[in-house]
Amino acid sequence: MRHSKLIPEVNAGSMADIAFLLLIFFLVTATISSDTGINRVLPSDCPTGDCESIKQERNILRVVINNEDAIMVEDELVSLDQLKNITKAFIDNNGDGSCNYCYGEKNPEASDNPKKAVVSLQNGKLTTYKQFVAVQNELSKAYFELRHNYAAKVLQKSVDNLTKADLKQVKNAYPFILSEAETK
Numbered sequence: 016m017r018h019s020k021l022i023p024e025v026n027a028g029s030m031a032d033i034a035f036l037l038l039i040f041f042l043v044t045a046t047i048s049s050d051t052g053i054n055r056v057l058p059s060d061c062p063t064g065d066c067e068s069i070k071q072e073r074n075i076l077r078v079v080i081n082n083e084d085a086i087m088v089e090d091e092l093v094s095l096d097q098l099k100n101i102t103k104a105f106i107d108n109n110g111d112g113s114c115n116y117c118y119g120e121k122n123p124e125a126s127d128n129p130k131k132a133v134v135s136l137q138n139g140k141l142t143t144y145k146q147f148v149a150v151q152n153e154l155s156k157a158y159f160e161l162r163h164n165y166a167a168k169v170l171q172k173s174v175d176n177l178t179k180a181d182l183k184q185v186k187n188a189y190p191f192i193l194s195e196a197e198t199k
Contacts, residue, residue, distance in 0.1 A: 082141035102157035106132040
């Protein structure tokens, strides 16, 4: 008779249960990062319905971010701090005198009115995302301030108290027309 050594066995019956619980634990506690982008609605081919006026050069404000993150407006180097005020002056120009709520200087080099003003934003291939977002923010601030002033002066309401119809009127008065393209 041979002596058989008893080898201890590990009960593996609950191993699958433990692995499953660990998997669930890591799925529930892990954070999944999601990339956030800029919430923009692309304009239609003719956002204002008057496409001939958009083609006029004076109605287009060209903003370029080069590969070194420098900002140029109409081929002039500007700082990020200046961009908002330049954009506001361009949009609110009232060059053709048709805008009864605009307070612009009627500069013959700037836009006819806010409904015809187009901001063309171009960036280089090496432009940093941080600079691109910063420029987008300044352009958005310019429109926000113009819309805020319109609500206060024309509608005599604060932005927080606007109805849906008021909000539509404000957006119609200062439509956000932004054309984005990568530089050639």
